[in-house]
Amino acid sequence: xxxxxxxxxxxxxxxxxxxxxxxxxxxxxxxxxxxxxxxxxxxxxxxxxxxxxxxxxxxxxxxxxxxxxxxxxxxxxxxxxxxxxxxxxxxxxxxxxxxxxxxxxxxxxxxxxxxxxxxxxxxxxxxxxxxxxxxxxxxxxxxxxxxxxxxxxxxxxxxxxxxxxxxxxxxxxxxxxxxxxxxxxxxxxxxxxxxxxxxxxxxxxxxxxxxxxxxxxxxxxxxxxxxxxxxxxxxxxxxxxxxxxxxxxxxxxxxxxxxxxxxxxxxxxxxxxxxxxxxxxxxxxxxxxxxxxxxxxxxxxxxxxxxxxxxxxxxxxxx
Amino acid sequence: xxxxxxxxxxxxxxxxxxxxxxxxxxxxxxxxxxxxxxxxxxxxxxxxxxxxxxxxxxxxxxxxxxxxxxxxxxxxxxxxxxxxxxxxxxxxxxxxxxxxxxxxxxxxxxxxxxxxxxxxxxxxxxxxxxxxxxxxxxxxxxxxxxxxxxxxxxxxxxxxxxxxxxxxxxxxxxxxxxxxxxxxxxxxxxxxxxxxxxxxxxxxxxxxxxxxxxxxxxxxxxxxxxxxxxxxxxxxxxxxxxxxxxxxxxxxxxxxxxxxxxxxxxxxxxxxxxxxxxxx
Ligand SMILES: Cc1ncc(C[n+]2csc(CCOP(=O)(O)OP(=O)(O)O)c2C)c(N)n1
Ligand SMILES: [Mg+2]
Numbered sequence: 001x002x003x004x005x006x007x008x009x010x011x012x013x014x015x016x017x018x019x020x021x022x023x024x025x026x027x028x029x030x031x032x033x034x035x036x037x038x039x040x041x042x043x044x045x046x047x048x049x050x051x052x053x054x055x056x057x058x059x060x061x062x063x064x065x066x067x068x069x070x071x072x073x074x075x076x077x078x079x080x081x082x083x084x085x086x087x088x089x090x091x092x093x094x095x096x097x098x099x100x101x102x103x104x105x106x107x108x109x110x111x112x113x114x115x116x117x118x119x120x121x122x123x124x125x126x127x128x129x130x131x132x133x134x135x136x137x138x139x140x141x142x143x144x145x146x147x148x149x150x151x152x153x154x155x156x157x158x159x160x161x162x163x164x165x166x167x168x169x170x171x172x173x174x175x176x177x178x179x180x181x182x183x184x185x186x187x188x189x190x191x192x193x194x195x196x197x198x199x200x201x202x203x204x205x206x207x208x209x210x211x212x213x214x215x216x217x218x219x220x221x222x223x224x225x226x227x228x229x230x231x232x233x234x235x236x237x238x239x240x241x242x243x244x245x246x247x248x249x250x251x252x253x254x255x256x257x258x259x260x261x262x263x264x265x266x267x268x269x270x271x272x273x274x275x276x277x278x279x280x281x282x283x284x285x286x287x288x289x290x291x292x293x294x295x296x297x298x299x300x301x302x303x304x305x306x307x308x309x310x311x312x313x314x315x316x317x318x319x
Numbered sequence: 320x321x322x323x324x325x326x327x328x329x330x331x332x333x334x335x336x337x338x339x340x341x342x343x344x345x346x347x348x349x350x351x352x353x354x355x356x357x358x359x360x361x362x363x364x365x366x367x368x369x370x371x372x373x374x375x376x377x378x379x380x381x382x383x384x385x386x387x388x389x390x391x392x393x394x395x396x397x398x399x400x401x402x403x404x405x406x407x408x409x410x411x412x413x414x415x416x417x418x419x420x421x422x423x424x425x426x427x428x429x430x431x432x433x434x435x436x437x438x439x440x441x442x443x444x445x446x447x448x449x450x451x452x453x454x455x456x457x458x459x460x461x462x463x464x465x466x467x468x469x470x471x472x473x474x475x476x477x478x479x480x481x482x483x484x485x486x487x488x489x490x491x492x493x494x495x496x497x498x499x500x501x502x503x504x505x506x507x508x509x510x511x512x513x514x515x516x517x518x519x520x521x522x523x524x525x526x527x528x529x530x531x532x533x534x535x536x537x538x539x540x541x542x543x544x545x546x547x548x549x550x551x552x553x554x555x556x557x558x559x560x561x562x563x564x565x566x567x568x569x570x571x572x573x574x575x576x577x578x579x580x581x582x583x584x585x586x587x588x589x590x591x592x593x594x595x596x597x598x599x
Contacts, residue, residue, distance in 0.1 A: 039473060039506045039513060047507075059507060061476030061514035062443050089442060122351045122418040124426040126393065126441025291429075293420030301420065 004177025007213035012178035018150035020045025022157035072101035087113025087129030103139040117257035124292035134262025148209035151180040191241040197225035201245035215309035246276035255283040281312035325371030341401035347590040349418040355580040357398035359502035359562035380434035391446020392471035444477025454495040473505025488527035502564035504579040535560025
């Protein structure tokens with residue numbers, strides 16, 4: 001994996017691994033946390049928690065809609081359920097249950113989707129969530145959080161458990177570079193600025209943050225300096241940080257591992273359209289399903305590379 | 320239109336080994352995939368495609384009166400690709416492109432990529448509903464085509480499967496056969512430990528279906544059950560096909576201590592051993 005190399009980052013663990021470990025470490029501090037799984041706890045890594053706290057881990061089998069309903073009941077009865085599956089099956093298979101049993105009554109359910117995006121690789125499009133941010137951020141009152149690396153996941157998992165109300169957290173499958181340190185401060189709803197720059201701001205989250213940092217290094221060599229913002233919370237969105245970026249750098253590139261409609265790009269554009277109109281370019285997988293392949297080959301084929309961000313940055317600077 | 324001449328019993332037994340060798344080679348070469356989930360289903364897939372139960376034509380994959388096979392447990396697609404290649408839908412050499420970027424042989428079935436795939440699957444629980452749709456359409460159009468849907472025993476946890484069972488009974492879809500590949504395991508362990516759905520026969524019978532329970536790794540029992548399923552004219556039919564996950568290469572898997580071996584290809588070394596075991 002070459003992500004983060006240009007930016008001098010070292011490879012760390014996958015977000016899903018950090019999620020499972022963090023949940024286990026927080027198990028005693030949050031005694032009402034329980035996990036609800038749909039036969040994929042060894043993929044989502046909730047099994048790390050469930051093995052440490054066996055009486056607090058439930059596996060309801062391959063039955064995602066039931067799983068979400070069960071989590072809603074647990075939440076209504078005072079528990080903090082962390083319900084998880086592959087992001088595609090959690091958000092798409094159980095969407096009506098999420099809407100009706102979790103979002104509408106605003107219950108304290110933490111929904112965690114692993115294997116998000118095309119970087120899962122060989123399993124192919126049926127297992128790739130590329131519409132989950134659109135679906136989940138459409139729901140009123142649901143916080144949508146997309147950690148970029150292992151250290152930030154640790155902080156955001158804690159933030160998720162402390163948060164009152166439903167949260168969706170998106171996790172990737174593959175190992176990613178470390179961007180944050182153990183003492184970094186991450187708050188749900190507040191974007192983190194990772195690099196200063198004058199000519200434009202690159203807004204990214206998840207896997208795309210490391211790629212954005214690589215792109216910023218390449219741009220600097222071309223005489224373009226880019227601010228990089230980690231928009232780890234898509235909803236509620238940090239309007240202040242976005243408006244500030246527009247005022248101070250004038251232009252935006254938004255990069256995400258998602259479809260073009262309804263994701264981070266759309267969310268950012270609706271903020272700027274109202275509060276700070278400016279030129280924006282979008283980097284995403286395009287309006288298509290992806291396919292099987294190696295993660296790096298897929299990222300290249302579907303345009304999720306530092307080169308693609310550099311090209312978008314040059315384009316937005318010429319507008 | 321091509322009607323496949325059924326192979327003899329001995330030829331079919333030889334074919335099961337051919338399919339198993341393809342499965343081992345293609346998943347080990349891919350470095351990912353679900354060989355054990357494919358292995359349990361080999362006798363059933365062999366009997367369907369080579370035992371005269373499926374009328375279909377590689378020259379016209381979407382011929383409207385073809386018999387259909389929907390792999391609802393889509394992760395077991397190596398067994399399907401192996402059978403389709405052996406039928407002549409695409410070159411056998413293409414099998415080793417499984418899961419590689421640009422290959423038509425994706426990690427889960429994709430009907431947009433290959434005409435011989437009846438349904439895009441990979442999100443479990445959905446194939447039987449699609450099968451109900453095919454069966455209804457065939458009935459409306461006066462076609463004799465039969466639709467077979469294969470599900471996993473873990474997959475039976477999905478509520479949609481039971482919704483499909485109820486709707487098929489309502490329309491008395493005798494042209495529909497559900498096959499439950501009851502290999503005893505799902506992703507996180509033994510199926511009986513995850514949910515206690517394991518007594519499938521009485522449950523599916525209670526939905527008004529004709530149900531048979533057989534040893535699905537015994538090809539003679541498979542053939543006999545498929546014949547009976549085709550003879551039932553008033554109801555949808557199900558075959559609870561009791562199998563072993565990894566059947567055919569269990570002596571190679573057993574020493575690893577993991578009899579489920581879910582979603583893992585064999586190492587090169589284990590693959591060599593498996594291929595030796597599966598030699599003619
Ligand atoms: C809706 C959905 N949930 C979860 C998964 C992940 N998954 C893939 S295979 C599998 C286990 C399947 O078990 P079973 O149906 O018994 O099939 P087997 O592999 O044993 O043949 C799971 C949980 C999925 N593909 N789809
Ligand atoms: Mg099974």
